[in-house]
Amino acid sequence: MTTITAESEAVIIRRGLPWYRMLWRDKFACVAFCWLIVLLWCLLIGPEMLGDAATKLNLSNRNAAPGMDDGWLMILGADPLGRSLLARLVTGARNTLSVAMSAVVIAMCVGGMLGMLAGYLGGWVGHLIMRLADILQSFPSLLLAVIVLYVLEPRVANLIIVLAITRTPIYLRVTRAEVLEIRERVFVDAARALGGSKAHILRKHIAPIVAPTLATIMTVDFASVMLSESSLSFLGIGIQPPEITWGLMVAQGRNYLSQAWWLAFFPGLCIMSATLSANIMSSWLRIVTDPVQRWRLEAPQKLEEAAT
Amino acid sequence: MIRYLGQRAFHSGFALIGLIIAVFFLARLTGDPTNLYLPIDASMEIRNDFRKKHGFDKPATTQFVVFLGDVSQGNLGFSIRKQRPAFDLVLEAYPTTLKLALTTMALVIVCAVTVGALAAYKPGGVFDRTASISSLSTASAPDFWVAITGILVFAVALRLLPTSGMGDGIEYWIMPVVVLMLRPFGLLVQVVRSSMMNALSSAYVKTARAKGMREKRVIYVHALRNALLSIVTVAGDQTVGMINGAVIVETVFGWPGIGKLMVDSVIQRDYAIVQAAIMVTATAIFTLFILIDLIYVALDPRIRHR
Numbered sequence: 001m002t003t004i005t006a007e008s009e010a011v012i013i014r015r016g017l018p019w020y021r022m023l024w025r026d027k028f029a030c031v032a033f034c035w036l037i038v039l040l041w042c043l044l045i046g047p048e049m050l051g052d053a054a055t056k057l058n059l060s061n062r063n064a065a066p067g068m069d070d071g072w073l074m075i076l077g078a079d080p081l082g083r084s085l086l087a088r089l090v091t092g093a094r095n096t097l098s099v100a101m102s103a104v105v106i107a108m109c110v111g112g113m114l115g116m117l118a119g120y121l122g123g124w125v126g127h128l129i130m131r132l133a134d135i136l137q138s139f140p141s142l143l144l145a146v147i148v149l150y151v152l153e154p155r156v157a158n159l160i161i162v163l164a165i166t167r168t169p170i171y172l173r174v175t176r177a178e179v180l181e182i183r184e185r186v187f188v189d190a191a192r193a194l195g196g197s198k199a200h201i202l203r204k205h206i207a208p209i210v211a212p213t214l215a216t217i218m219t220v221d222f223a224s225v226m227l228s229e230s231s232l233s234f235l236g237i238g239i240q241p242p243e244i245t246w247g248l249m250v251a252q253g254r255n256y257l258s259q260a261w262w263l264a265f266f267p268g269l270c271i272m273s274a275t276l277s278a279n280i281m282s283s284w285l286r287i288v289t290d291p292v293q294r295w296r297l298e299a300p301q302k303l304e305e306a307a308t
Numbered sequence: 309m310i311r312y313l314g315q316r317a318f319h320s321g322f323a324l325i326g327l328i329i330a331v332f333f334l335a336r337l338t339g340d341p342t343n344l345y346l347p348i349d350a351s352m353e354i355r356n357d358f359r360k361k362h363g364f365d366k367p368a369t370t371q372f373v374v375f376l377g378d379v380s381q382g383n384l385g386f387s388i389r390k391q392r393p394a395f396d397l398v399l400e401a402y403p404t405t406l407k408l409a410l411t412t413m414a415l416v417i418v419c420a421v422t423v424g425a426l427a428a429y430k431p432g433g434v435f436d437r438t439a440s441i442s443s444l445s446t447a448s449a450p451d452f453w454v455a456i457t458g459i460l461v462f463a464v465a466l467r468l469l470p471t472s473g474m475g476d477g478i479e480y481w482i483m484p485v486v487v488l489m490l491r492p493f494g495l496l497v498q499v500v501r502s503s504m505m506n507a508l509s510s511a512y513v514k515t516a517r518a519k520g521m522r523e524k525r526v527i528y529v530h531a532l533r534n535a536l537l538s539i540v541t542v543a544g545d546q547t548v549g550m551i552n553g554a555v556i557v558e559t560v561f562g563w564p565g566i567g568k569l570m571v572d573s574v575i576q577r578d579y580a581i582v583q584a585a586i587m588v589t590a591t592a593i594f595t596l597f598i599l600i601d602l603i604y605v606a607l608d609p610r611i612r613h614r
Contacts, residue, residue, distance in 0.1 A: 009563050028441065029366065031331075064452075116348075131319070131323065131326070132326075134319065134323050135323045135326045135327055135330075138323060138548070138590065138593050138594065138597070139327060139586075139589075139593070140548060140549065140551040140552045140555075140589070140592060141549075141552060141569060142551075142552035142555055142556075143551065143552070143555065143567075143586075144571070146555075146571055146574050147331065147334060147574055147582065148334065151334045151337045225449055227450055230452070230453075231450070231451070231452060231552070231555075231556055234450075234452045234556070235555070235556075235559065235571060238577075242397075244415060247450070247452075247464050250450070250453050250456065251452075252451060254456055256459055257456065257459070258464050259462055260458075264453070264457075264460075265457065265460075266455075267453075268450055268452075268453030268456070268457065269453075271453065272445075272448055272449050272450060272453065273451045274446055275448035275450070276444060276448040277445050278448075279447065279448050281445060283444070285438075
C-alpha cells in the first residue's frame with residue numbers, strides 16, 4: 001500500500017490545485033471533458049454552421065459508405081435519402097442533449113423543492129409526498145414513460161415532462177434526507193429564533209447546502225436520462241420524424257442493418273460516448289469534491305504510481 | 309417484525325391502488341378505442357353497440373367502479389384485440405420474462421461480486437482500473453444499440469448465433485442475456501467495489517488478518533458478508549430496472565415476454581392487458597421489496613424492523 005511518509009506528502013502535495021490541473025492529471029476525465037465540449041458546440045451552434053446539409057437530399061448518394069470521396073460532410077456515409085450522416089448526427093445532438101438537459105434540470109428543481117417541503121414540514125404533507133415518490137420509484141420508469149407518452153402526444157415538451165417525472169424521486173429522496181439532518185443544526189434554530197419565516201429559512205439557509213449534492217447527482221442522471229430518451233425514441237414513442245435524435249437514427253438504421261451498418265452504428269456510438277463521458281466526469285467530480293480522495297489528483301504522477 | 313411486514317404490505321397496497329387509479333384514468337384519456345377496432349365504414353349503430361358492449365359509453369368514473377367490482381372477483385378484464393381474458397395473456401407472458409430476468413440477475417450477481425471484490429482488493433491496480441473503465445462503459449452502453457450491433461456481428465456477419473426468436477438451445481439465450489446484463493453489471497461492480505473497499509479497511513478485517521486467517525477466508529467470508537447489505541439493495545433496484553431492459557431486449561429479439569406484451573398493448577390501446585400487466589408487475593415488485601427486507605434481517609442480525 002502507501003509507501004509515502006506523512007512528511008514527504010506534506011512537502012510535495014500542493015493543496016488547492018486549480019481545477020484544470022486536476023483535470024489534466026486524470027487522462028480519462030480529460031478526454032471526456034473535451035468530448036463534452038465538442039457536444040456542447042454541436043448543441044449551441046452546430047446545426048447553424050452546417051446549414052441545410054442535414055436535410056438536403058441527394059439520391060445519387062443513397063446509403064453511401066463512409067469515406068472522403070464525396071467531401072468531408074460524407075465522411076460518415078449517407079442515409080437512404082442521401083443526406084449526410086455527420087450533419088444529421090450534429091442536428092440530432094441538439095435534440096438529444098437539450099431534451100436530456102431540460103429533463104434533468106426540471107427533475108432537480110421539482111424534486112429538490114418537494115424534498116425540502118417533505119423534509120422541513122414533515123407531517124401529512126411529507127407523508128403524502130413520500131408515498132407519491134414510492135409509487136413512482138416502485139415502477140419501471142420506461143413503462144411509465146411508455147404509458148404516459150401514449151396518452152399525451154409524443155411531442156418534445158411532453159417527452160421532457162415524462163422523463164423529468166420519472167427522475168424526480170431520486171432528487172426528492174436525497175434532498176429530504178439532507179434537509180432532515182440540516183434542520184436540526186444550530187444555525188437553523190437561530191434563524192427560526194430570530195423570526196425567519198419557513199420560506200426564508202428554506203431558501204437562504206437550507207437550499208445552499210443541499211445544492212452541491214444535487215449538482216453531483218445531476219451529472220450521473222444526465223447520462224441515464226439520455227439513455228431513457230434514446231430507448232423511447234428507439235421504441236418509436238419518443239420524438240417523431242422528421243425531427244431527429246440519436247435514438248431515432250438507430251431505430252431507422254435498423255432497417256438497413258445488412259446493407260448500411262453505419263446508419264445504426266454511429267448514432268449509437270454517439271449515445272454511448274456521451275453517456276460514458278458524463279459518467280467519467282461525474283466520478284472525477286466526486287473525487288475532486290471529496291477531501292479524503294482529492295490527493296490522488298493533487299499528488300504528482302510519479303508519487304501516485306509509487307502509492308498504488 | 310410481523311407488525312413491520314404488515315405495515316409494509318399496507319403501504320404497498322396503498323401504492324398499488326394509486327398506481328391502478330392513475331393507469332386506469334390515463335388509459336381512458338388516450339381516447340375512444342372504438343375507432344381503432346372497427347372498420348372505417350362501420351355504421352353509427354355498430355359503433356354504439358360496440359361501445360355499449362364494452363362499457364365505453366358510460367363516464368370514466370362509472371367504468372372504474374365496474375372495473376373495481378370485477379377485480380374484487382378476480383376478473384382483470386377482457387382483451388378486445390385478442391378476445392381472451394387479459395389475466396391469462398399476462399400469465400402466459402410472464403414465465404418468459406422471469407426466466408430471462410432471473411438467469412441474467414444470477415449471472416450479474418456472480419460476475420459483479422467476483423470482479424468488484426478483486427478490484428477492491430488492490431485499489432488503483434491494473435485490474436481495478438480496467439474494471440472501473442469497463443464497468444463505466446457497460447453502464448453507459450445503450451442496450452438497444454448493443455443488441456443491434458450484436459445481431460450485425462454475430463448473426464449477420466459471422467453466422468454464429470440466431471438473429472432473433474426464442475428457442476430451447478443455448479444459442480438463443482446468449483445475446484439477450486448478455487445485452488440485458490450490461491447495465492446492471494456495470495452499476496453493481498461499482499457498488500461492490502466501493503463497499504468492499506470500506507469493508508476491507510475496517511477493524512475486523514485487520515483482526516482477522518492478525519489472527520493469521522487465510523486471505524481467501526478474510527475476503528469472501530468476513531469482508532464480503534458485511535458488504536452484502538448495500539449489494540442486495542442495489543441488486544434489488546436493478547431487478548426492478550431489469551423490466552426496462554426486458555422491454556428493449558424482448559422487442560429487438562422478438563421474445564414473447566411481458567415487456568413486449570405491455571408495449572404492444574399500449575400502442576394498440578388494449579386497456580385490459582395494460583391494467584392487468586401493471587397490477588401483476590407491481591404486485592411482484594412490492595413482494596420483491598418485502599423479500600429484500602427479509603434478506604436484510606437474515607444477513608445482519610443487528611437489523612430488527614419495528
